Amino acid sequence: MAKRENISSSVVRRLPRYYRFLRELEKQGISHVSSSQLAKRMSSTASQVRQDFNCFGEFGQQGIGYSVAHLRDEIESILGVKCRYPAVLVGAGNIGTAIANQVSLEDRCFELVGIFDKDRAKIGGVIQGITIMDTDDLESFCDSHLVTTAIICVPKRAVEEISERLYACGIRSFWNFSHFDISMKYSDVIVENVHLGDSMMQLCFRINQEQNTKK
Amino acid sequence: MAKRENISSSVVRRLPRYYRFLRELEKQGISHVSSSQLAKRMSSTASQVRQDFNCFGEFGQQGIGYSVAHLRDEIESILGVKCRYPAVLVGAGNIGTAIANQVSLEDRCFELVGIFDKDRAKIGGVIQGITIMDTDDLESFCDSHLVTTAIICVPKRAVEEISERLYACGIRSFWNFSHFDISMKYSDVIVENVHLGDSMMQLCFRINQEQNTKK
DNA sequence: TAGATTGTTAATCGATTAACAATC
DNA sequence: TAGATTGTTAATCGATTAACAATC
Numbered sequence: 109m110a111k112r113e114n115i116s117s118s119v120v121r122r123l124p125r126y127y128r129f130l131r132e133l134e135k136q137g138i139s140h141v142s143s144s145q146l147a148k149r150m151s152s153t154a155s156q157v158r159q160d161f162n163c164f165g166e167f168g169q170q171g172i173g174y175s176v177a178h179l180r181d182e183i184e185s186i187l188g189v190k191c192r193y194p195a196v197l198v199g200a201g202n203i204g205t206a207i208a209n210q211v212s213l214e215d216r217c218f219e220l221v222g223i224f225d226k227d228r229a230k231i232g233g234v235i236q237g238i239t240i241m242d243t244d245d246l247e248s249f250c251d252s253h254l255v256t257t258a259i260i261c262v263p264k265r266a267v268e269e270i271s272e273r274l275y276a277c278g279i280r281s282f283w284n285f286s287h288f289d290i291s292m293k294y295s296d297v298i299v300e301n302v303h304l305g306d307s308m309m310q311l312c313f314r315i316n317q318e319q320n321t322k323k
Numbered sequence: 324m325a326k327r328e329n330i331s332s333s334v335v336r337r338l339p340r341y342y343r344f345l346r347e348l349e350k351q352g353i354s355h356v357s358s359s360q361l362a363k364r365m366s367s368t369a370s371q372v373r374q375d376f377n378c379f380g381e382f383g384q385q386g387i388g389y390s391v392a393h394l395r396d397e398i399e400s401i402l403g404v405k406c407r408y409p410a411v412l413v414g415a416g417n418i419g420t421a422i423a424n425q426v427s428l429e430d431r432c433f434e435l436v437g438i439f440d441k442d443r444a445k446i447g448g449v450i451q452g453i454t455i456m457d458t459d460d461l462e463s464f465c466d467s468h469l470v471t472t473a474i475i476c477v478p479k480r481a482v483e484e485i486s487e488r489l490y491a492c493g494i495r496s497f498w499n500f501s502h503f504d505i506s507m508k509y510s511d512v513i514v515e516n517v518h519l520g521d522s523m524m525q526l527c528f529r530i531n532q533e534q535n536t537k538k
Numbered sequence: 539t540a541g542a543t544t545g546t547t548a549a550t551c552g553a554t555t556a557a558c559a560a561t562c
Numbered sequence: 563t564a565g566a567t568t569g570t571t572a573a574t575c576g577a578t579t580a581a582c583a584a585t586c
Contacts, residue, residue, distance in 0.1 A: 116552080116553075118552090118553065118554095119553095120525065120528055121525070123524070123528070124518070124520065124521035124524040124525065125518075125521065127524070128502065128518075128520070128521075142566085142567065142568090143567075143568075144567085149507070151506070152554095153554080153555065153556095154567090154568095155554075155555050155556065155557090156553090156554065156555075158567090158568065158569065158570085159553085159554075159555085159569095159570090161569095162569065162570075166568085166569070168567075168568050168569075169561085169562060169567080169568070170560070170561040170562045170566075170567050170568040170569085171561070171562040171565075171566045171567050171568075172562060172566080172567070172568085173566090173567065173568080174568090186528065187524045187527055187528045187531075188524075188527045188528060188530070188531040189524060189527065191527055191530075191531065193527070193530060201421070202417050202418070202420040202421035202424065203417070203418070203421035205417040206416070206417035206418035206421055207519065209417065210519050210520065210523070211523070213520070215520065215524075216523070217523055217524060217526070217527030218523070218527070256530070257526075257530070281526065281529075281530050283522070283523065283526050287343065291366070292364070298526065298529045298530055298533060300522055300523075300525055300526035300529070302517075302519065302522050303339070303340075303343075304422070304425050304517065305339065305343070305425065305428070305430065306339035306340065306343075307498070307515055307517050308425070308426070308431070308432055308433070308498065308515075309338070309339040309342070309402045309403075309404060309430075309432060310335065310336070310339065310515055311432070311472075311496065311498050311513065311515035312402055312403045312404065312406055312408070312432030312433070313335055313338070313401065313402045313403060314496075314513045314515070315403070315406075315408060315471070315472070315496050315513055316402075316403040316406065318513060331576080331577075333576090333577065333578095334577095357542085357543065357544090358543075358544075359543085367578095368578080368579065368580095369543090369544095370578075370579050370580065370581090371577090371578065371579075373543090373544065373545065373546085374545095374546090374577085374578075374579090376545095377545065377546075381544085381545070383543075383544050383545075384543080384544070384585090384586060385542075385543050385544040385545085385584070385585045385586045386541075386542045386543050386544075386585070386586040387542080387543070387544085387586060388542090388543065388544080389544090
C-alpha cells in the first residue's frame with residue numbers, strides 16, 4: 109500500500125467524483141489519463157489534481173499520465189467502496205425506498221440487511237428482496253445481525269427516539285436524511301447528513317445571484 | 324437592505340443551516356441569540372459566526388446578541404426562500420416522488436407546476452395535487468407555464484436527452500439527482516447536483532478512518 | 539457601573555495555483 | 563532526441579481564528 113498521509117477533508121470530498129469518472133473511463137476501455145484531462149472533467153486544474161493524488165502515493169508516469177485501473181483501485185481502497193458494512197434502513201417511505209435501491213447498486217459500501225417501518229400497511233412489503241419489518245423488532249435484529257450503520261429516513265419528529273434506540277444497540281454511524289442533528293446528542297458517532305432542503309436553497313441562491321448580476 | 328457584499332461560497336454553504344436553526348428558535352419563541360450560542364449549534368466558533376454575518380449587514384446588539392426574526396428575515400431574503408420559481412420535475416420514481424413532497428413543504432424556493440414521466444403506468448397518477456404528465460408534452464408545457472427550473476430524477480441514461488430538450492425550452496437551472504453532469508455540456512446553466520452515492524462513500528471513508536485510528 | 543457581546547482588524551492556518559526539474 | 567506529463571516546492575490566495583475596542 110502507498111503512503112496514505114493526512115488526506116485533507118477537501119481532498120476526501122473530491123474522491124468520490126474522481127472515482128466515478130475513473131469508473132467511466134474504465135468502462136470505455138481507456139487505460140491512461142492525464143491530470144489535465146481529469147481536471148477538465150472535474151472543473152478543476154491539473155495542478156490541483158496532481159496535488160490531490162500526491163497525498164496518497166505516486167503512480168503517475170511522466171509523459172504518459174495515470175493508470176486508470178491503478179488509480180481507481182487506490183481510491184476505491186481509500187474510500188472503502190468494497191467494505192459492505194451491515195446496515196439497516198429505518199423509514200420505508202419514498203426517500204427510504206429510493207435509498208434502499210441506491211445502496212443495492214453496484215458500487216456500495218454498505219450491505220443493507222434490514223428495512224424497518226412502523227406503518228402496518230408497509231410491514232411485510234418487499235424492497236430489493238428485503239422484507240420490511242416492524243420497528244418494534246429493531247433492537248433484537250440489530251443485536252443478532254451485528255449492524256454497524258443505520259440509514260435514517262423517518263420524519264423529523266421520530267428521529268430522536270429512533271436514534272436513541274439505535275445508539276443503545278451500539279450503532280455509531282448514521283446516514284441521516286432527516287432534519288434532526290444526531291451528532292448534537294452524541295459525541296462518539298459518525299453522522300453523514302443529507303439535507304435536501306439546504307441543497308434546494310443553495311440552488312435558489314445561485315439563481316437569484318445570477319439575476320442580480322444581469323440587472 | 325443591508326450591505327450585501329461579496330458573500331463567499333463557504334458562507335453561502337452555511338446559510339441554510341443558520342436559517343433552519345433560526346426558524347427553530349423562532350418557533351420556540353426565543354427573540355435573541357448570541358454568536359456563541361449559534362456557534363455551538365453549528366459546530367463552529369463565535370468568531371466564525373460573527374465573521375459570516377459581517378458580510379451582509381450589521382444587526383447585532385452589543386451585550387445582547389442578534390434578533391432572531393431580523394436575522395432569519397435577512398438570510399431568507401439572501402437565499403431567496405420566498406422566490407417560488409416555477410419548476411417541473413421529470414421522473415416520478417421513488418426519489419422523484421420524495422422530492423416532489425420536499426418542494427411542496429413550508430420553506431420552498433420553487434413552485435412545482437408539473438410532473439412528468441414516460442411510464443404509461445405512472446402517467447395520470449397524482450402527487451401533491453399534481454397529475455403526472457407524459458414526457459412527450461414537456462416542451463409545450465414548459466413554454467406555456469414559463470418554467471425556469473427543472474428537477475431531474477430520471478435514470479442516468481435518460482438525462483442527456485431530457486436536459487437537451489429542457490435547455491431548448493429555455494430552462495437554465497437544474498436540480499440534478501442523476502449521475503450525469505449537465506454542466507459539462509452547457510456553460511450558461513446553473514446546476515445543483517445531489518449525488519447520494521458520493522455522500523455514501525464519504526460516510527464509508529469516515530468509518531474506515533475511525534477504525535484505522537483505533538488499531 | 540459591570541458584564542456581555544458585537545463589529546472589525548490582525549494573525550494564523552490551510553488550500554489552491556504556479557513553476558519547474560525530473561523522467562517516461 | 564523532443565514532447566508530454568509527472569512529483570514537488572514555492573507563491574498566492576482565501577478562510578478561519580484570535581484579539582480587543584466599542585457599546586448595549
